[in-house]
Amino acid sequence: MRRLITAEFRKIRTTKLWWALLIPAAAVSLVFTWGGAALGTIGEINSGSRGMLPIALPAFAQGIGFAAVFGLILGGTAVTGEMRHKTITTTYLTASTRGSVLLAKQVAYGVVGLLYGIVCMIAATLGAVFGSNLPDAGAWFTLAAVGVLAMMLWTLLGVGLGALIGNQVGTVVGGVVYVLVVEIVLNAVMRFNDLGQIPPYLPNKSSGDMVSTLAFDLFTETSPRGIFSAARMDSELRDLFGLQYSPAWWASGLIFVGWTVVFGLAGHLTARRRDIT
Amino acid sequence: MHDGSGRVVVQNLTKTFGRVQAVRNLSFTVEPGTVTGFLGPNGAGKTTTLRMLLGLVTPTAGSSTINGRPFHSLDNPGRVVGAVLEAQSFHPGRTARNHLKVYASSIGVPDQRADEVLRLVGLADAADRGAGGFSMGMRQRLALATALLGDPQVLVLDEPANGLDPEGIKWLRTFLRSFARSGRSVLVSSHLLAEIEQTVEQVVIVSRGQTMYYGSLDDLRRSQQSRVIVTPSDPQALTIALQEAGHTAIEELPDGVLSVTDADARQVGDIALRAQVAIYGLESRHADLEQIFFRLTSGEFSGRPM
Numbered sequence: 001m002r003r004l005i006t007a008e009f010r011k012i013r014t015t016k017l018w019w020a021l022l023i024p025a026a027a028v029s030l031v032f033t034w035g036g037a038a039l040g041t042i043g044e045i046n047s048g049s050r051g052m053l054p055i056a057l058p059a060f061a062q063g064i065g066f067a068a069v070f071g072l073i074l075g076g077t078a079v080t081g082e083m084r085h086k087t088i089t090t091t092y093l094t095a096s097t098r099g100s101v102l103l104a105k106q107v108a109y110g111v112v113g114l115l116y117g118i119v120c121m122i123a124a125t126l127g128a129v130f131g132s133n134l135p136d137a138g139a140w141f142t143l144a145a146v147g148v149l150a151m152m153l154w155t156l157l158g159v160g161l162g163a164l165i166g167n168q169v170g171t172v173v174g175g176v177v178y179v180l181v182v183e184i185v186l187n188a189v190m191r192f193n194d195l196g197q198i199p200p201y202l203p204n205k206s207s208g209d210m211v212s213t214l215a216f217d218l219f220t221e222t223s224p225r226g227i228f229s230a231a232r233m234d235s236e237l238r239d240l241f242g243l244q245y246s247p248a249w250w251a252s253g254l255i256f257v258g259w260t261v262v263f264g265l266a267g268h269l270t271a272r273r274r275d276i277t
Numbered sequence: 278m279h280d281g282s283g284r285v286v287v288q289n290l291t292k293t294f295g296r297v298q299a300v301r302n303l304s305f306t307v308e309p310g311t312v313t314g315f316l317g318p319n320g321a322g323k324t325t326t327l328r329m330l331l332g333l334v335t336p337t338a339g340s341s342t343i344n345g346r347p348f349h350s351l352d353n354p355g356r357v358v359g360a361v362l363e364a365q366s367f368h369p370g371r372t373a374r375n376h377l378k379v380y381a382s383s384i385g386v387p388d389q390r391a392d393e394v395l396r397l398v399g400l401a402d403a404a405d406r407g408a409g410g411f412s413m414g415m416r417q418r419l420a421l422a423t424a425l426l427g428d429p430q431v432l433v434l435d436e437p438a439n440g441l442d443p444e445g446i447k448w449l450r451t452f453l454r455s456f457a458r459s460g461r462s463v464l465v466s467s468h469l470l471a472e473i474e475q476t477v478e479q480v481v482i483v484s485r486g487q488t489m490y491y492g493s494l495d496d497l498r499r500s501q502q503s504r505v506i507v508t509p510s511d512p513q514a515l516t517i518a519l520q521e522a523g524h525t526a527i528e529e530l531p532d533g534v535l536s537v538t539d540a541d542a543r544q545v546g547d548i549a550l551r552a553q554v555a556i557y558g559l560e561s562r563h564a565d566l567e568q569i570f571f572r573l574t575s576g577e578f579s580g581r582p583m
Contacts, residue, residue, distance in 0.1 A: 086366035
């Protein structure tokens with residue numbers, strides 16, 4: 001098993017894709033937090049002497065949501081890239097079982113997803129520094145840790161999705177279109193039809209909620225006193241962030257972990273039976 | 278553990294893709310120390326059979342073993358069997374050496390094995406080039422290098438001569454023979470008999486997914502009727518005399534030459550003497566392997582159409 005994991009790391013390292021996707025992921029994280037941090041300083045001016053709003057927190061959460069798409073793409077190529085370049089034949093011929101190949105990929109891509117998350121977190125921190133609005137360190141690193149987790153889970157979900165679909169273009173285009181278009185439309189349609197309690201169980205919304213709900217909690221906790229004291233204000237803000245139906249951040253996290261496991265298992269079952277012709 | 282023999286056994290393999298029966302009830306054995314040719318026209322089911330043997334395609338029925346075990350039960354298959362298949366390729370951006378290092382790690386052989394096999398197949402100079410820029414012949418060599426990484430007992434090659442220049446084909450023949458001479462097994466497919474005729478000890482000839490012949494090439498030669506080519510003074514008279522004597526498989530060739538397949542040269546000579554027909558030329562000819570191969574695979578002998 002260790003040999004197969006090493007082989008997977010070598011596969012990732014010896015091609016350019018991993019850093020070609022890491023650069024935009026880090027850039028997205030940086031730009032989102034920078035923008036949010038800058039907005040927060042404007043808020044400071046508007047709210048007088050009460051102190052600045054830590055808008056960098058929710059902005060960071062949004063940024064992670066978009067940056068994670070690159071993790072999804074990277075993970076999506078784990079199996080499909082090998083199918084496309086027909087190296088999957090050699091891979092299967094040199095491993096004891098197909099299951100062990102997929103497991104090795106999940107370990108290796110999990111680690112790379114973790115690395116992606118850490119790099120994006122550093123980029124986001126730089127963004128907050130550039131925007132001269134670095135929030136409370138404790139809140140920041142709590143959120144960053146959950147952001148890293150989101151990135152890792154999306155990368156793993158991509159591995160499962162790719163193993164399930166098998167075709168690279170189908171996996172990447174399908175995955176990205178689902179995250180950036182389909183689920184957002186579904187979410188809106190359901191909310192306008194009084195079905196707003198369903199979207200928090202969908203993959204992208206649950207992952208987004210995990211980060212955003214925590215960011216929101218930290219945002220209200222660390223905002224200057226008196227701004228969000230009223231319960232009514234709190235619920236209006238939740239509406240604004242689209243979190244009115246969302247469970248606690250950790251519950252959303254568990255839902256998303258569930259999706260990652262479902263796709264991982266489906267990928268295993270499909271890829272193990274697929275004829276390589 | 279497996280028995281370590283290097284024997285490959287294919288038993289009653291059948292594969293159906295949708296409504297198409299690609300392989301029908303195919304059986305053969307590859308004995309250690311031999312090169313077995315797997316012959317058949319394109320589309321005969323050779324590639325599908327090899328992929329079933331290697332666990333890449335699940336058979337509809339039947340089974341196959343390498344070293345007495347199904348492929349999926351081999352603990353470290355890269356050490357037992359190496360394969361050069363058409364469905365195998367390389368990431369265009371990954372260098373030849375890095376490609377080999379990936380699989381050296383999978384199999385668990387040291388990294389310097391990558392350089393060893395590169396030298397063995399004559400690709401040492403191209404080690405740091407991306408496989409995307411390789412010619413067909415270089416790709417075949419890199420595929421062979423990959424197959425040899427684990428120093429396997431069994432080598433399976435699907436149309437390995439495709440894309441190789443004549444020099445490369447000659448090199449491959451020598452290589453396969455010496456590989457088999459060291460007690461290991463080689464199964465090599467081809468759609469051209471001439472390509473592997475000089476290399477193989479036994480052949481499996483398939484057509485439309487079925488075995489048409491399985492055995493040694495010499496036996497195949499002997500199994501086929503020889504024919505007698507005779508140039509008589511009076512072809513018609515000789516034909517009548519032969520027919521009266523019960524030999525009816527007579528074919529008229531140009532310039533009054535006759536071809537007789539159900540009599541030997543002596544019988545034809547005796548009959549001609551009795552019929553008072555002079556003979557200007559008489560020879561018995563053994564069937565050419567290429568013709569046998571063609572007859573075996575050209576549909577009319579392949580049973581019911583699909």
